[in-house]
Amino acid sequence: xxxxxxxxxxxxxxxxxxxxxxxISASYSQIIELFPTGGGGYLVATKLxxxxxxxxxxxxxxxxxxxxxxxxxxxxxxxLLVFSRHxxxx
Numbered sequence: 001x002x003x004x005x006x007x008x009x010x011x012x013x014x015x016x017x018x019x020x021x022x023x024i025s026a027s028y029s030q031i032i033e034l035f036p037t038g039g040g041g042y043l044v045a046t047k048l049x050x051x052x053x054x055x056x057x058x059x060x061x062x063x064x065x066x067x068x069x070x071x072x073x074x075x076x077x078x079x080l081l082v083f084s085r086h087x088x089x090x
Contacts, residue, residue, distance in 0.1 A: 003009055031044055039047075041061055046054025 042058035
């Protein structure tokens with residue numbers, strides 16, 4: 001339904017998504033072999049690509065976490081506001 005009149009693109013899109021999942025899985029398999037005890041984005045980037053790239057990766061993770069928390073709090077506040085407005089109407 002999301003493709004609308006372009007329903008012929010469904011099969012190529014599904015194939016591309018399957019290839020993407022395969023590539024990501026293969027990449028994670030290699031990372032797991034190199035870092036069997038875990039590590040995260042910062043450690044992996046630092047060990048494989050250097051300290052500066054590791055810092056960029058770590059900084060991106062911190063920003064991502066902050067944005068996730070911010071959006072969650074804003075969404076919760078909005079839900080409470082909508083609920084209180086709906087309840088006060090009746």
